[in-house]
Amino acid sequence: MLHKYFIAIVPPEPLLASIHDLKQRNFEIYNTKGALRSPGHITLHMPFTWEEEKENKLVDVLKAFKFHQEIQITLSNFDCFEPRVLFINVSQNELLNQFQKELVSYCKSKLQLFNQADDRRGFHPHITIAFRDLKKPTFYKMWNDYQNVSFEANFTCGTICLLKQLNNRWEVYKEMDFL
Numbered sequence: 001m002l003h004k005y006f007i008a009i010v011p012p013e014p015l016l017a018s019i020h021d022l023k024q025r026n027f028e029i030y031n032t033k034g035a036l037r038s039p040g041h042i043t044l045h046m047p048f049t050w051e052e053e054k055e056n057k058l059v060d061v062l063k064a065f066k067f068h069q070e071i072q073i074t075l076s077n078f079d080c081f082e083p084r085v086l087f088i089n090v091s092q093n094e095l096l097n098q099f100q101k102e103l104v105s106y107c108k109s110k111l112q113l114f115n116q117a118d119d120r121r122g123f124h125p126h127i128t129i130a131f132r133d134l135k136k137p138t139f140y141k142m143w144n145d146y147q148n149v150s151f152e153a154n155f156t157c158g159t160i161c162l163l164k165q166l167n168n169r170w171e172v173y174k175e176m177d178f179l
Contacts, residue, residue: 001051001052001053002049002050002051002052003049003050003051003052003055003164003165004047004048004049004164004165005047005048005049005050005058005162005163005164005165005173006043006045006046006047006048006162006163006170007043007044007045007062007103007107007160007161007162007163008041008042008043008044008045008160008161008163009041009042009044009071009073009157009159009160009161010039010040010041010161010163010172010175011040011041011073011075011127011153011155012155015040015075015153015155016039016040018153019039019040019088019127019129020036020039020040022088022129023035023036023040023129023130024036026086026129026130026142030130030134030138030141030142031138032130032131032133032134032138032142033133034130034131034132034133034134035128035129035130035131035132037168037169037170038163038169038170039163039170039171039172040088040127040129041127041161041163042073042090042096042125042126042127043125044099044100044103044104044160045103045104045107045113046115047115047165048113048115058111058162059162059174059176061110061111062160062162062174062176063176064110065103065106065160065176065178066178066179067099067102067103067178067179069095069179070156070157070158070179071093071095071096071099071156071157071158072093072095072154072155072156072157073090073091073093073096073154073155073156073157074090074091074093074152074153074154075088075089075090075091075127075151075152075153075154076089076090076091076151076152077089077149077150077151077152078129078146078147078149078151079126080139080143080147082139082143083136083139083140084131084132084134084136084139085128085130085131085134086128086129086130086131086134086139086142086143086146087126087127087128087129087131088126088127088129088151089126090125090126090127093125096125097123097125099178100123100125101123103160130142158177158178158179159175159176159177159178160175160176160178161173161174161175161176162174162175162176
């Protein structure tokens, strides 16, 4: 049976809970719940399908991926992809860009995952807090409310997460060290 997966960085607690609280607030105030279907994350490899019977191979190959150092990640304020996505901005980070590029290349060669090449927008790291079910008028109201709000956080990353879609929600399926 085919399932959907993607690879991401998931921030540690208590930052993860703070991000969830923002998503919950957006649901309560703006009635947008799409972002609540996954934990806060920075997508490294976009969703792909994989045979559930071969999950062990997927996990083993991802566990074998190594990078030479931890990555310092800075979250700074809010931004948007007009007119449907509101997110926490990830500050420019060349090491994170290099890491993502190496991971995608590794997945292509070791797992034959080619769908990332279809993403012509390039890598723009961010943590989504509202999208998909966000209608244009609500988007503009939300963006007006968020654009001057400050949000600052930092964390060190030494792991990647494999997320799996279960019951119309994305769940962290496995967390793996990359050092």
